[in-house]
Amino acid sequence: MAATLAKVPACVLKSGILASLRFNSVAKCSSQRAYSMATLPFLCSVFREKSSIRQRPLDLLVRARTALGNWKMDMRQQSNYAYRGAVSTKNALDEQKHDSEEETSQETLRHDINDNDMVSVVPRADIKGKCVIANTNIKAGTHLFTLYGDKQRQPTLYTIQVASHAHIHPEGKLIFVNHSCSPNTQFQFSPSWDLYAARDILPGEELTFDYTTTEWQMAQPFQCSCCSTKCIHKVQGFYFLNADQKAERDGVLSPVIKKQLKEQTASE
Ligand SMILES: C[S@@+](CC[C@H](N)C(=O)[O-])C[C@H]1O[C@@H](n2cnc3c(N)ncnc32)[C@H](O)[C@@H]1O
Known part of the structure; x- marks a missing residue:
């Protein structure tokens, strides 16, 4: 084909x-x-x-590229939560360094690289909002964003959970990266929280990550429009996933989610 x-x-x-x-x-x-x-x-x-x-409309082009990217991924039969392992080395480090909950230092996260030229923020009509698209071919493993921004105790629809009661409101284009249940990017959590391409991404394709890998209980759940075969439909946080969905995300979870999962398992 x-x-x-x-x-x-x-x-x-x-x-x-x-x-x-x-x-x-x-x-x-x-x-x-x-x-x-x-x-x-x-x-x-x-x-x-x-x-x-x-x-x-630019919106159609974005969806075309995203559909083509998803289709290419399916063709490669990456059915088992394909993005896992694309950049796995850092996960090993994560295991060592984040056994205990460690609040992410705002200072170490502050970089000027979030406004890179590899991506653009464009409107996405079907969700009445914005999204981030690739301007160029982005190879698997490419660094895209470093999480930095103001830290707050309460989550919002924009924040990323970095500790049980700490949420960062991302600065830069990262804030417009939408969720997908078969995402093409994923976070690595050590030494800072960084978003990487989990597979090759085509020019015009939308960048997405799986919000349930970083959010335990989301402030504003929403109905997912990703159309993935793995779609969980209602995105409301890791806590609400079923056992299979939780197991599929093993290996890509933030240290916060891992800790909360451990606590939940211990209390049951
Ligand atoms: C961090 S914001 C992402 C940027 C947002 N699209 C905007 O323009 O402000 C998260 C919000 O985007 C929307 N969103 C993200 N991913 C989505 C998806 N897969 N399906 C439907 N809505 C989504 C939801 O409204 C969600 O609360």
Whole structure:
């Protein structure tokens, strides 16, 4: 399939992707979406004469790239929570350094690298908000953001939990990174909290991470629109996941979630 797509002229491919997205926009579930992506080459030729994607809303382009990225990932059969292990070395360090809850030092987190040129913040109409997209090919393991910002006791829809009662309101573009149940980025927690590409990311593809790997109980739960086959539908924090969903996230959890999980298990 990838080889076939490679032979399709770029303009035809773009129009085909738009057509596929029209179907995607009415598709309610991942199987319909998968069908849409499987018929992409056919739709490419049907929509050969359609107008340039530049005339379309940027939102469609973002979704096209994201869908294509997800499809490529599926093709690689990365079904077992694919992003785990992309940058696993630091997790070993995390095990050693975060056995006890350790509040993240604001000073050590302060870097100027969050406004990197690899990504842009753009509107995303379907959630009436913004999102972060890649401006270029981003290789798996690439450093994207360092978490820094004001620390507060109460969580909000924007904060990232760094201790039981400490939440950082991220500065920079990181604040606009949305959730996905099959994310293409993940946090590493040592020495600072940094977001890395968990797989190769295409230009125009939306960057996402799994909020349940950092949030125990979220301030504002929401209905997930990621359409992943692994979608948990209602995103409300790690605490609310079922046993299988919790097990799938083993290895990518923040030290805070690990600690709270340990405490919960001990008290049961
Ligand atoms: C940290 S903000 C992310 C930026 C946000 N999209 C914005 O424009 O302000 C988190 C909020 O974005 C929305 N969001 C993030 N991921 C989502 C998803 N997968 N499905 C639906 N809404 C999502 C939810 O409203 C959530 O409370």
